[in-house]
Amino acid sequence: MYKNLGKIIEYFSKKYPKPETALKFMTPFQLLIATIMSAQTTDVQVNKVTEKLFNKFEKAEDFAKLSYEELEKEIKSIGLYKNKSKYIIESSKMIINKYSNEVPKSREKLMNLPGVGRKTANVVLANAFKQNTIAVDTHVFRVANRLGIVNTDKTDQVEKTLMEVVPENYWSKFHHWLIFHGREVCKARNPYCQGCTLKSYCKYYQNQIKGG
DNA sequence: AACTCGGGGCA
DNA sequence: TGCCCAGAGTT
Missing domain, CATH: 1.10.1670.10 (Helix-hairpin-Helix base-excision DNA repair enzymes (C-terminal))
Structure with missing residues (x-):
């Protein structure tokens, strides 16, 4: 001890x-996307874009339809936007096609999504699914x-x-x-x-x- | 293990 | 205006 x-x-x-999460909680899917976006930047920067972004695009289907270039324009201000746009769109497709359009609730499956490492997975588990993690x-x-x-x-x-x-x-x-x-x-x-x-x-x- | 992706904030 | 900051994937 x-x-x-x-x-x-x-x-x-x-x-x-x-203490509360700085990322504004919405749906589990939206929290996942916001958390993917938060890699190598601050929650403040992410919160600046999410309100408008989720107003235009709500669900996995909406993101899966986008071209990388379309999404890049929306999230340019957070940096590393080419990688993140790809991760978000490909994760959306995988959630639809592989996980019955539900954000998976296991760490292993979450980490299987592009752009989701252990930190992002744990944030989603903790905040979207109330699993006790650090x-x-x-x-x-x-x-x-x-x-x-x-x-x-x-x-x-x-x-x-x-x-x-x-x-x-x-x-x-x-x-x-x-x-x-x-x-x-x-x-x-x-x-x-x-x-x-x-x-x-x-x-x-x-x-x-x-x-x- | 080192490299890449990129912007915002601040001295 | 250049330096520092913040994760995940690839080679």
Whole structure:
């Protein structure tokens, strides 16, 4: 058991009493598409395009009909739009043809869709299907390593260890907490260690002050 | 294991 | 205006 976890949970519970997904939840299909789009960009950028996009195109059939070029125009502002347009359209086709027009509810099947890796699959499982998972994005990965809750460069190992160490009823909250903390305080570059309440529990900070 | 895809935000 | 940020697929 990671010894500072109680303190960390206590701090986050106060600071973020009711953490929620930044991606606006719609249908499971739309959440899947929004999550595919969110790779290598921010939820803010994705939310800028989804309202208009889902107003024009609602269901898998609507996306399956589009040409790559048509969809590229709609989502250009999120970047990596050629890949993502292809992933979205091909995933839509696969959902229709292979999964009876239902977003699959298993991780294996979700990860079989183009553009869906483990992080995206876990986000969909957690938010669309209320399965208890910890999706490991770059924030979760970085913050968990810095705090010293995990010590690994393997994403799958971060997920595994967090699920072992964090009480199950906190998995979803913990996921959001590390993301918020990673964005606002424990940033990839120039983290605000001085103002961070968790610094006395943080391996990264302790190493910083030791190193000078 | 390294490379590719690409825009927005910010110093 | 150039650097940094954020996942998945391919080679």
